[in-house]
Amino acid sequence: MRLKIVRIITVFLFIVLALDLIYIQAFQGRKYFGLSVNNRIRVIPLEGQRGRIFDRNGEVLVENRLSFNVTVIPQDVRNQEALFSFLSQVLNVDQKRLVARFQQKRHTPFAPVAVVEDIDQRTAMILEENKFRFPGLYIQENFRRWYPQGEVGAHVLGYVGKIDSAKVEKLKDYGYSQQSIVGYSGIEEYYDQYLKGVEGGVQIEVNSRGQQVRLLGIREPERGEDLQLTIDSRIQKAAYDALAGSHGVIVVMDLDSGEILGLVSSPGFDPNIFSDEKRGREKGALILDSAAPLLNRAIKGQYPPGSVFKTVMAVAGLSTGKITTKTSFHCPGFYQLGRRRFRCTHVHYDQNIVQGLGHSCNVFFYNTGVLLGPDNIHRYAQMFGFGEKTQIDLPAEEVGQVPSRALRKKNNSDWYKGDTLNFSIGQGDILVTPIQVVRLMATLARSGQVPQPHLLKTIGDQPFVKLSAVKALKVDAAVFDIVHKGMRMAIADEHGTARLLDMKGFEIYGKTGTAQTVPTKDTHAWFAGYNLSGSKRVAFCVFLEYGGSSYYAVRVAQTFLKTLREQNIL
Amino acid sequence: MIWVFTLLIMGAGLIALYSASYHNVRVSNEVFYDQQMFAVVGILIIYLLSRVDYRFFFDAAYIFYGLNVILLVLVLVAGRHALGATRWFTFAGISFQPSEPAKLALILVLARYFAGRRPSVSLNDKDFHGGLWQDLMVPLLITGVPMLLIFKQPDLGTSLLFFGICFIMLFTSGLEYKYLLGLSACCLTALPFAWHILKDYQKDRLLVFLNPNIDPMGAGYTIIQSKIAIGSGRFFGKGWLGGTQNQLNFLPERHTDFIFSVIGEEWGLLGTLAVVSFYFVLIYCGLKIAEQVKDKFGMQLAIGIVGILTLQATINIGMVLGLCPVVGLTLPLMSYGRSSFMIFVIMIGLLLSLSKRRTIF
Numbered sequence: 001m002r003l004k005i006v007r008i009i010t011v012f013l014f015i016v017l018a019l020d021l022i023y024i025q026a027f028q029g030r031k032y033f034g035l036s037v038n039n040r041i042r043v044i045p046l047e048g049q050r051g052r053i054f055d056r057n058g059e060v061l062v063e064n065r066l067s068f069n070v071t072v073i074p075q076d077v078r079n080q081e082a083l084f085s086f087l088s089q090v091l092n093v094d095q096k097r098l099v100a101r102f103q104q105k106r107h108t109p110f111a112p113v114a115v116v117e118d119i120d121q122r123t124a125m126i127l128e129e130n131k132f133r134f135p136g137l138y139i140q141e142n143f144r145r146w147y148p149q150g151e152v153g154a155h156v157l158g159y160v161g162k163i164d165s166a167k168v169e170k171l172k173d174y175g176y177s178q179q180s181i182v183g184y185s186g187i188e189e190y191y192d193q194y195l196k197g198v199e200g201g202v203q204i205e206v207n208s209r210g211q212q213v214r215l216l217g218i219r220e221p222e223r224g225e226d227l228q229l230t231i232d233s234r235i236q237k238a239a240y241d242a243l244a245g246s247h248g249v250i251v252v253m254d255l256d257s258g259e260i261l262g263l264v265s266s267p268g269f270d271p272n273i274f275s276d277e278k279r280g281r282e283k284g285a286l287i288l289d290s291a292a293p294l295l296n297r298a299i300k301g302q303y304p305p306g307s308v309f310k311t312v313m314a315v316a317g318l319s320t321g322k323i324t325t326k327t328s329f330h331c332p333g334f335y336q337l338g339r340r341r342f343r344c345t346h347v348h349y350d351q352n353i354v355q356g357l358g359h360s361c362n363v364f365f366y367n368t369g370v371l372l373g374p375d376n377i378h379r380y381a382q383m384f385g386f387g388e389k390t391q392i393d394l395p396a397e398e399v400g401q402v403p404s405r406a407l408r409k410k411n412n413s414d415w416y417k418g419d420t421l422n423f424s425i426g427q428g429d430i431l432v433t434p435i436q437v438v439r440l441m442a443t444l445a446r447s448g449q450v451p452q453p454h455l456l457k458t459i460g461d462q463p464f465v466k467l468s469a470v471k472a473l474k475v476d477a478a479v480f481d482i483v484h485k486g487m488r489m490a491i492a493d494e495h496g497t498a499r500l501l502d503m504k505g506f507e508i509y510g511k512t513g514t515a516q517t518v519p520t521k522d523t524h525a526w527f528a529g530y531n532l533s534g535s536k537r538v539a540f541c542v543f544l545e546y547g548g549s550s551y552y553a554v555r556v557a558q559t560f561l562k563t564l565r566e567q568n569i570l
Numbered sequence: 571m572i573w574v575f576t577l578l579i580m581g582a583g584l585i586a587l588y589s590a591s592y593h594n595v596r597v598s599n600e601v602f603y604d605q606q607m608f609a610v611v612g613i614l615i616i617y618l619l620s621r622v623d624y625r626f627f628f629d630a631a632y633i634f635y636g637l638n639v640i641l642l643v644l645v646l647v648a649g650r651h652a653l654g655a656t657r658w659f660t661f662a663g664i665s666f667q668p669s670e671p672a673k674l675a676l677i678l679v680l681a682r683y684f685a686g687r688r689p690s691v692s693l694n695d696k697d698f699h700g701g702l703w704q705d706l707m708v709p710l711l712i713t714g715v716p717m718l719l720i721f722k723q724p725d726l727g728t729s730l731l732f733f734g735i736c737f738i739m740l741f742t743s744g745l746e747y748k749y750l751l752g753l754s755a756c757c758l759t760a761l762p763f764a765w766h767i768l769k770d771y772q773k774d775r776l777l778v779f780l781n782p783n784i785d786p787m788g789a790g791y792t793i794i795q796s797k798i799a800i801g802s803g804r805f806f807g808k809g810w811l812g813g814t815q816n817q818l819n820f821l822p823e824r825h826t827d828f829i830f831s832v833i834g835e836e837w838g839l840l841g842t843l844a845v846v847s848f849y850f851v852l853i854y855c856g857l858k859i860a861e862q863v864k865d866k867f868g869m870q871l872a873i874g875i876v877g878i879l880t881l882q883a884t885i886n887i888g889m890v891l892g893l894c895p896v897v898g899l900t901l902p903l904m905s906y907g908r909s910s911f912m913i914f915v916i917m918i919g920l921l922l923s924l925s926k927r928r929t930i931f
Contacts, residue, residue, distance in 0.1 A: 002742050007854075014884070017887050017888065017893075025805070
């Protein structure tokens with residue numbers, strides 16, 4: 001009956017399988033076995049080169065250098081003593097150490113064990129020439145990430161390393177495996193998907209002496225994409241030199257396009273540490289260093305902006321009509337609130353808005369703040385993008401913090417008038433990142449057009465265009481004209497807070513800031529502004545963490561800009 | 571008997587899986603421990619199910635089928651995309667493939683349907699009036715819906731499996747020979763058209779199956795590798811963890827589709843014939859149960875389970891030996907795969923449940 005038929009067919013199927021197995025394993029076994037043991041099959045991985053990174057002028061920022069590893073395949077070794085004696089001689093390493101490393105790292109009979117990594121080319125050639133005498137020895141080529149500019153580009157570029165388990169989980173569907181090399185921090189991490197190459201390999205047949213007899217198959221590795229950044233290495237270097245190791249940030253951005261021409265966070269680190277096996281110990285030192293060299297202060301440092309925030313206040317005041325060009329406040333050197341005196345840096349007497357900005361008069365802005373009220377200030381701060389990411393193409397950007405009455409209520413606390421006063425001069429709970437400040441400057445310069453800060457210029461051949469959500473602020477152009485005047489005054493006026501920057505060949509507008517931190521530490525020094533003369537119109541920010549008064553930031557800016565002028569970059 | 575051989579299969583699978591994941595760049599030992607845990611849970615489930623009356627599944631059949639179709643539609647829309655296909659859902663950290671329970675759903679529904687149409691097992695009922703629509707078209711439709719959805723994922727192997735199961739169950743349901751022949755004829759004539767629906771890589775697979783040397787570095791590579799691996803095992807194999815082809819990470823998917831190659835290389839002819847016989851005995855027992863069950867639903871269900879087991883096992887082993895084109899069917903209870911493992915566990919449990927009750931209800 002039918003079930004019987006099913007039974008018969010099933011038996012038949014299994015007999016076919018069994019027969020084929022017998023055929024392949026018993027009759028052809030020797031042939032296959034031969035293929036896999038006597039004339040052996042080896043797999044040599046071919047690394048897919050990671051994409052290189054260039055600056056806007058084609059200078060190499062990151063590339064791959066060829067490196068050679070000395071590897072041994074345990075199964076192929078005929079005379080271990082002779083092999084390691086030879087290696088010890090040529091490599092100048094103690095033989096016992098080599099053998100110990102070999103024993104420790106060996107895994108399975110056919111997996112190559114790297115006993116020495118990153119040898120120079122000449123040594124590699126010597127070994128390669130003598131390979132035939134020592135079966136089991138293979139010189140493996142791979143690529144190491146090389147950052148020719150060392151510390152200068154560290155925070156923009158990032159570094160590479162072996163993938164960690166958290167990332168493998170997240171990324172395994174995208175072609176990453178346990179052995180992948182991925183980027184950490186900076187462009188290396190942000191654009192890792194474009195940069196990474198695809199591994200290939202050759203399968204070769206070797207004889208018992210380990211010499212290649214036949215090429216069985218090849219899977220071509222794929223190169224990653226090359227990237228071109230908006231960075232100008234000369235500007236980057238000048239910024240790095242200007243900061244000279246002090247804790248701080250310099251960011252330079254093209255006003256109109258939003259292209260970042262330079263971004264330096266100091267202190268920095270040498271990304272080559274992570275690619276060079278021999279420098280492994282330095283990694284630990286970096287992490288434990290209390291100066292936090294791995295921290296990209298430009299996007300992750302959250303600081304009170306101090307007087308730089310007065311520019312936002314000016315726009316807020318004028319735009320809402322709470323103050324006008326005619327408004328004048330008297331500054332006796334302080335502002336009395338109840339029993340407390342909120343200080344100003346000098347006695348300014350009567351100030352209008354332009355003077356208030358140019359001389360950075362606290363009292364002027366205390367008054368403005370009182371008129372505006374914290375809600376308005378909060379609104380305008382948000383309008384200029386504070387408290388939000390700039391969406392620059394770097395990972396782990398922080399957003400800072402813009403205080404508000406609502407936030408206070410949420411924390412079961414109240415908003416006091418003193419808070420408004422602090423808010424008005426960029427102190428108190430408000431926190432910003434240097435990149436946000438640069439964006440602020442550019443927005444002011446362009447009378448409300450918000451640029452999108454970005455670092456990537458092209459991927460491979462394709463130019464990269466990043467669109468941002470917010471395009472223009474709904475503020476009258478006239479308001480900005482007034483603010484411009486104030487910002488120019490800071491440089492051009494004899495009492496301007498940044499008069500050091502009144503240099504030939506430059507037309508600088510800006511705002512200084514000296515932000516109080518904690519009583520036991522120094523203040524932060526800010527100078528942020530923009531330049532309209534020369535070949536490129538740029539916005540920039542110089543920030544010195546606990547650097548003292550803004551004078552120091554201005555001085556660094558001066559050094560920096562002078563260098564650029566001398567080298568004819570700007 | 572079923573217990574013994576199921577455990578033997580699971581055991582062999584774990585041993586092979588350990589080796590396959592041992593020095594693997596793509597997966598870690600995690601898969602071994604994962605599968606091990608599933609085996610333990612699975613044994614429990616088999617035991618529990620064997621005590622359950624399979625009639626419960628009769629009641630749930632249509633609902634289960636309906637739910638499954640919804641899941642299959644959903645996975646196409648909202649599923650996770652990996653390796654060029656959208657087959658999985660990820661749900662609070664767990665992922666599962668709806669095409670696996672779909673197999674169970676199909677046989678349950680078909681079994682119930684056939685039982686409803688023609689309750690007599692012996693097919694000697696003189697009062698039965700067959701009809702083209704009810705006896706052939708409706709089952710084809712029931713099969714067709716999930717089959718198409720799975721085909722769209724795309725998962726060629728599983729969707730063809732569905733057709734195979736349907737055919738077997740139609741055969742044992744007593745469909746008249748003329749219809750069966752007609753169906754077969756239709757399929758054969760439809761083949762040239764089907765060729766055009768296939769995607770490029772699926773076509774490649776079929777061409778390569780006919781002659782692996784066409785593409786020794788690409789699609790044919792896997793087959794060549796697999797045969798070398800198995801053949802080089804000869805009689806007694808290279809020993810556990812000693813498989814060279816296995817350890818040289820160029821035999822892809824050896825923890826899933828090609829797990830049998832690992833057995834071939836490391837345990838030789840001894841191992842491969844042993845595993846083949848495990849499956850054979852398991853399936854034979856299943857067939858015996860099918861013959862002895864007195865109700866149509868039970869019989870069809872048993873046939874369905876046996877059918878899936880047989881088809882998947884033989885096609886997978888055939889694939890690995892180069893006898894069949896690579897279609898991506900896993901080896902039941904041995905290949906790594908949570909959803910698949912679970913479903914087979916459930917099916918074994920059902921089989922045991924069937925073996926206990928052989929009287930009419």
